[in-house]
Amino acid sequence: MTIQDAQPQLGSSLFERIGNTPLLRLEKIVRDLPGITLLGKAEWMNPSGSVKDRAASAIVRDALARKLLTPGKTLLDATGGNTGIAYAMLGAALGFPVHLAIPASLLPARRRRLSLFGATVDWTDPAEGTDGAIRRARELVGNDPARFCYVDQFSNDANWLAHFYSTGPEIWRQSEGQVTHFVAGLGTTGSLMGTARSLKGFQPLLQAISFRPDAPVHGLDGLIHASAAIVPPIYNPHLANRSLEISTEAARAMTLRLAREEGLLVGPSAAAAIVAALQIAQEEVAAGRTAVIVALLPDAAASLPDDGPESE
Numbered sequence: 001m002t003i004q005d006a007q008p009q010l011g012s013s014l015f016e017r018i019g020n021t022p023l024l025r026l027e028k029i030v031r032d033l034p035g036i037t038l039l040g041k042a043e044w045m046n047p048s049g050s051v052k053d054r055a056a057s058a059i060v061r062d063a064l065a066r067k068l069l070t071p072g073k074t075l076l077d078a079t080g081g082n083t084g085i086a087y088a089m090l091g092a093a094l095g096f097p098v099h100l101a102i103p104a105s106l107l108p109a110r111r112r113r114l115s116l117f118g119a120t121v122d123w124t125d126p127a128e129g130t131d132g133a134i135r136r137a138r139e140l141v142g143n144d145p146a147r148f149c150y151v152d153q154f155s156n157d158a159n160w161l162a163h164f165y166s167t168g169p170e171i172w173r174q175s176e177g178q179v180t181h182f183v184a185g186l187g188t189t190g191s192l193m194g195t196a197r198s199l200k201g202f203q204p205l206l207q208a209i210s211f212r213p214d215a216p217v218h219g220l221d222g223l224i225h226a227s228a229a230i231v232p233p234i235y236n237p238h239l240a241n242r243s244l245e246i247s248t249e250a251a252r253a254m255t256l257r258l259a260r261e262e263g264l265l266v267g268p269s270a271a272a273a274i275v276a277a278l279q280i281a282q283e284e285v286a287a288g289r290t291a292v293i294v295a296l297l298p299d300a301a302a303s304l305p306d307d308g309p310e311s312e
Contacts, residue, residue, distance in 0.1 A: 014093050015061075018053045019166045021045040023174040023294065028261040029274065035290035036281045037178075040264075040274070040297045041171060048089040048113075049082075050299035051167075055190050056086030058162035059151050060094070069149045074099050074120075076141055076148040078133035080187060080222040081110045082299060083153055088117035099148065101136035103129055107221075109302040127217075130154075130187075131230045155233035159190035160197070167191065168198020171294050177202065181284075183209045183277045184296040185269055187222040189235040191296055196239050207241045211276040214245035219252065220269045222298060244279060246272040255301065270297035 023039045030036045043051035063069035074097040075087055084100040091098035098119040105126035114121055122140070124132040134154065141150040153159050171179055182199055184192040189210075196208035216225045226245075254271035258264045273295040284291040 014047060014090075015057055017047045018057050019046070020170060023171065024264070024297075026258075026262050026264075026274070029257070029278065030281055033278075033281050033285050036285060037292040038274075038277055038281065039175065039179075039292065039294045040270075041167070041294060043296065043298050044266075044300035046086075048086045050086065051191060051296065052079075052082040052086045052298075053089075054162040054166055055153060055159040055188070056083050056090060058158040059153060059156050060087070060090050062156070062158040063149055063151055069096060069151075073149040074147055076100070076137055076150045077153055078102070078130060078137040079153065080130050080133070081106045082222060083188070084119065084121070085110060085113050085117070088114050088119035091119065092117045099140070101133040101140070103133055107302050130224060134230050153190070154188050154230070157234065159188055160194035160234050163191050163194025164198045165194075167195045167296070168202075171195065172199060172202045175292055175294060178292045179203070179206065179294050180291045181207045181209055181277070181280055181293040182296075183211065183273050183280065183293060185220070185223045185273060185276075185298070186210050186212050186235070187224055189232045191298075193234055193236060193239060195296070207280075208239060209242045209244065209276060209280055210240035211244040211246050211272060213272075214247045219248040220246070220272050221267060222269055223272070242280075244276045246275050250275045265301040266297055267299060267301045270295075270299060273297060 021042050024042050026038045026040055030038045046053035069075055075091060076099045078101040081102060084102055087098045100119055101122045101124055103126045104123040122136050124136050141148045182196060186192060192210050199206045213220045213223050213225045216227050251268035251272035254275050255266060255268060258266055258271060277293045277295040281293055
């Protein structure tokens with residue numbers, strides 16, 4: 001398929017396979033917390049292996065519909081990794097080139113996926129995180145605006161709208177309208193922004209819980225610390241009812257616990273969501289309340305060291 005043919009084919013099997021991921025009941029993790037139901041949204045079931053398929057597909061659809069991504073244009077964006085893999089998958093399927101700016105700390109397994117899909121990558125200083133990748137993407141499009149379609153996931157409303165129209169309604173339906181808390185990490189912030197808005201539309205009393213790494217240098221891939229210089233324009237700090245800080249060490253310990261108690265191999269960002277969810281669960285039990293907590297699990301583990309999952 002070529003990009004000229006893509007617009008009429010947006011209902012193709014690839015797009016139809018994005019979303020409708022299962023909610024997994026995590027029973028052993030909360031066995032000592034009476035009245036708590038903990039559910040994980042298994043986003044690794046998306047075709048490229050992460051939650052970012054939702055936003056990337058919505059962004060590409062929007063760029064095609066508005067004739068921003070046209071024959072001869074290269075899709076450009078900055079990413080921590082997973083969105084880039086999703087773009088690269090879509091580019092391979094629909095016939096448009098993909099150029100990405102990504103911190104050089106990206107794991108080898110994810111680098112291989114990008115290479116297999118044929119993406120071009122500018123590797124940026126890992127110490128600068130996604131800020132450095134964003135600056136490089138802006139430099140690229142500034143130097144050659146005719147070549148690039150810079151979709152900028154951090155400011156693109158299609159990012160959060162993807163979750164408003166898919167992730168939120170799925171969770172509401174799958175939980176049979178019983179969800180009381182939604183937990184998600186903050187990277188581009190699209191997952192939290194869109195899903196929380198959607199769920200609060202169904203149930204205004206729903207508690208949206210965001211979390212971030214507790215330090216500027218961390219191992220929670222795709223997430224940003226509060227000190228990040230470039231705040232995503234799509235972020236609304238008032239949408240979350242609570243904001244927690246989670247350590248890399250706690251997340252890595254949880255990856256091992258989830259593997260050994262629940263049979264799930266997830267990376268630290270997904271494990272961090274469970275750490276945050278457990279904190280909320282413990283508070284609800286202490287207050288004598290019941291809760292149905294849904295945690296967004298962005299992807300599965302990308303590497304398997306000898307002592308258990310180490311990183312996304």
